[in-house]
Amino acid sequence: MAAKTIAVGEDELVACCGSTRFAQELAKASPFSSLEEAIAAARDVWFNKVDVNGCLQAFSAHPQIGQQTPSSSAHPTSAQWSKGEQSTAFATATTSSLQQLAEWNARYYQKFGFVFLICASGRSTEEILAELKKRFPNRPIVEFEIAAQEQMKITELRLAKLFSSKAKETSTGDHYPAAVAKKAEEDRVSIIGGHLTAASEVSAGKTIQAPSRTRPPITTHVLDVSRGSPAAGVEVYLEIWKGPHPRPVFGESDAGGWVFQGSSTTDNDGRSGQLMSIVDVVNPGIYRISFNTSKYCPTGFFPYVSIIFEIKESQKREHFHVPLLLSPFSFTTYRGS
Structure with a gap:
């Protein structure tokens, strides 16, 4: 039947x-x-x-x-x-x-x-x-x-x-x-x-087995707080640290340590496209999301913005949403949901 x-x-x-x-x-x-x-x-x-x-x-x-x-x-x-x-x-x-x-x-x-x-x-x-x-x-x-x-x-x-x-x-x-x-x-x-x-x-902070994902484990979106609207057309790059040290060392050159994972451009709602594959378990490590803000806002103070964050072994089944709130002379971020 x-x-x-x-x-x-x-x-x-x-x-x-x-x-x-x-x-x-x-x-x-x-x-x-x-x-x-x-x-x-x-x-x-x-x-x-x-x-x-x-x-x-x-x-x-x-x-x-x-x-x-x-x-x-x-x-x-x-x-x-x-x-x-x-x-x-x-x-x-x-x-x-x-x-x-x-x-x-x-x-x-x-x-x-x-x-x-x-x-x-x-x-x-x-x-x-x-x-x-x-x-x-x-x-x-x-x-x-x-x-x-x-x-x-x-x-x-x-x-x-x-x-x-x-x-x-x-x-x-x-x-x-x-x-x-x-x-x-x-x-x-x-x-x-x-x-x-x-x-x-x-x-409550308990570790559980997450269900199969319907979106990549790392996502972002960009909001232009000076206009009060999503920022469309912002180029976004995602990288993971694979340098000689477990993590980038403050004050030392990190040339060659970052490995490209994926790129996209934000849509009309400010959302990035798929920056990596949809997998249930993401590799723990240090990640960097970079935004080409100079192309979006040529008169702004920041030519680009990079956000570096760490995914620990205990977090590999979680979702990481890392938004960028941008204006010509300031930016901020937080871990979203």
Whole structure:
């Protein structure tokens, strides 16, 4: 008997995420043989194919945390799911905590321009409020990336609900035994539960085996903070240190020590192309990403920018996103997600 597959349409996927670009791209990859396959495809689409506007569209589909009134742009199913996801928060809320949430939500939106986004399932009002206060001091670009990660967690939970519902429909239509349908649903819940547990363990500093990647282990993007927009057309080079010493020695010439790994040019969203192969395990070592900033900004102070960072043996299964925030007379970076 041929393996069962589950097809998902654009309208159903808009309910899961809120981004029409996400829904269109993932619907093209449908049908899927398992929830795990769908989640892998969803992560690839969300992190590699959805631009800033698509992310903001997804964010806008969520109500402010702590409010039961759905967003005007929310899909009806999405609005229903939002209430369920916030059920613990509502059950643990007090008049005081809801008032604080409303005040901090307003401060957050005024600073960042989008609603505070968090995977609220199973979280109390106090937990959510504490996380909001913790994230509020973040720089906008850092907070945007955190929000994108939280959006993906929510999307994965909703995909699990969608697949569970479709599995029941398929089982009923094909007259499958009830035990088979129950087992399929348990398997799907186990997959999504394990995925979210793994994410929690990473944040707690535990070492786990990562799933197969859908993007290279080292990525970057460039934002022009002087214009408030992505920097397109920036040449990017990735190298690894293979010199006579374990690492470059400060003050000594490093000529011939760096080995080319890959190059690309940022697209209209400021994202670099594929700088290296998609592998589950990246080689530990010292890496350098260089940006040809003089070509992008000929009048700027920096002819080029190089960022050097180290991947340790214990980190070889992690993802390393190293963005560049650039202006004509300054630049900064951080380890993103």
